[in-house]
Amino acid sequence: MDQAHGQVALALLVLGLAACSGHQAAGADEAEAGAGGQAGDAPSYSPDLPYARSVESFEPGDGAGFNQTKLPDIVLGPPGGLVKGGGSVDVVSLGAGGVIVLGFGDKAITDGPGPDLVVFENPFWPGGDPTQVYAELGEVSVSDDGVTWQTFPCDTAGDGQGHFSGCAGATPTLKYDPVALVPLDPARTGGDAFDLADLGLSRARFVKIHDLETLEPAGTSTGFDLDAVGLVNVE
Numbered sequence: 001m002d003q004a005h006g007q008v009a010l011a012l013l014v015l016g017l018a019a020c021s022g023h024q025a026a027g028a029d030e031a032e033a034g035a036g037g038q039a040g041d042a043p044s045y046s047p048d049l050p051y052a053r054s055v056e057s058f059e060p061g062d063g064a065g066f067n068q069t070k071l072p073d074i075v076l077g078p079p080g081g082l083v084k085g086g087g088s089v090d091v092v093s094l095g096a097g098g099v100i101v102l103g104f105g106d107k108a109i110t111d112g113p114g115p116d117l118v119v120f121e122n123p124f125w126p127g128g129d130p131t132q133v134y135a136e137l138g139e140v141s142v143s144d145d146g147v148t149w150q151t152f153p154c155d156t157a158g159d160g161q162g163h164f165s166g167c168a169g170a171t172p173t174l175k176y177d178p179v180a181l182v183p184l185d186p187a188r189t190g191g192d193a194f195d196l197a198d199l200g201l202s203r204a205r206f207v208k209i210h211d212l213e214t215l216e217p218a219g220t221s222t223g224f225d226l227d228a229v230g231l232v233n234v235e
Contacts, residue, residue: 045077049178050231052076052102052207056146061211063222064095075102078178079120079191079228088173091122091225094138094211101146101208102229109142109204112233115193117142118186119168119209120227133162135170137214138224140194142204149208150199156214168192168209169224184232191230203235 047053055072067074071092074080080090094100109116123135141151154167164170174190186193196204211223 045178047077047105049078050107050182050184050234051078051104051178052229053105053107054103056101056103056206057099058092058094058101059099061095061098061213061223063217063220064093064098065220066091066093066225068092075100075226075228077228078230079173079189088122088227091227093221093225094209094223096211096213096217096223098211098223099208100226101206103146103206104231107205107231108144108235109196109207109231110233110235111196111202114195114232115186116196116231116233117207118184118189118191118193118230118232119207120173120189120191120229121169122225122227123170123172125162125172131160131162133170133172135162135164135167135214136224137164137170137212138168138226139210139212140166140168140192141208141210142194142196142199142201143206143208144201144204146206150201150204152194152198154212156212166194166198167212168194173227183234184230186232189230191228193232 053076055075058071074090075092080088119140123133125133137154137156139151139154141149143149152166155165156167158164171192172190174188176189181188207229209224209226
């Protein structure tokens with residue numbers, strides 16, 4: 001991310017501290033991960049909740065490094081922070097072109113009514129304007145065997161209104177209770193939702209996220225900042 005983004009993110013972080021409690025304040029280097037949220041000790045959640053349970057592989061790109069020492073736990077379970085209108089700094093930066101693959105233990109994503117999975121990054125709205133979302137976009141693929149992958153088409157150009165169809169990393173996370181909100185409802189959780197039906201698939205067991213290098217590399221917090229992946233329709 002560039003210096004201007006780091007300054008905006010830090011300013012939003014300070015405002016967030018005034019509105020929320022129960023977390024420690026993040027430092028400037030944490031703000032540079034691209035979040036408007038807060039840092040702090042992550043709560044402990046049951047592994048039965050419908051979120052990623054393992055990191056199958058990680059191929060960091062140029063400029064990766066932010067929070068890599070906290071893998072795999074930092075990207076497992078529900079999103080961190082859960083601050084309305086902004087993301088968490090409890091993320092891992094994939095780096096330019098970085099790729100990560102997540103597994104879900106004995107759970108599988110199934111094609112059900114509406115979206116089937118949600119990917120949480122930490123985009124935010126500078127000045128509160130949703131048409132100007134700060135997005136580090138990622139391409140999402142799914143697989144049932146971890147070998148053969150199907151990829152959701154991602155429109156990196158967007159529609160000029162803050163929407164990037166088929167991409168992850170564009171929709172801020174909303175504040176919600178991950179224990180109470182099962183099954184997940186993307187309208188209440190935020191994040192970017194995906195439907196297996198769009199790929200003609202009935203189920204998948206792995207999710208792969210590939211940073212699309214939509215912003216210039218800078219520092220060790222470059223690229224898609226993965227927070228969590230949740231499942232809506234599960235078997």
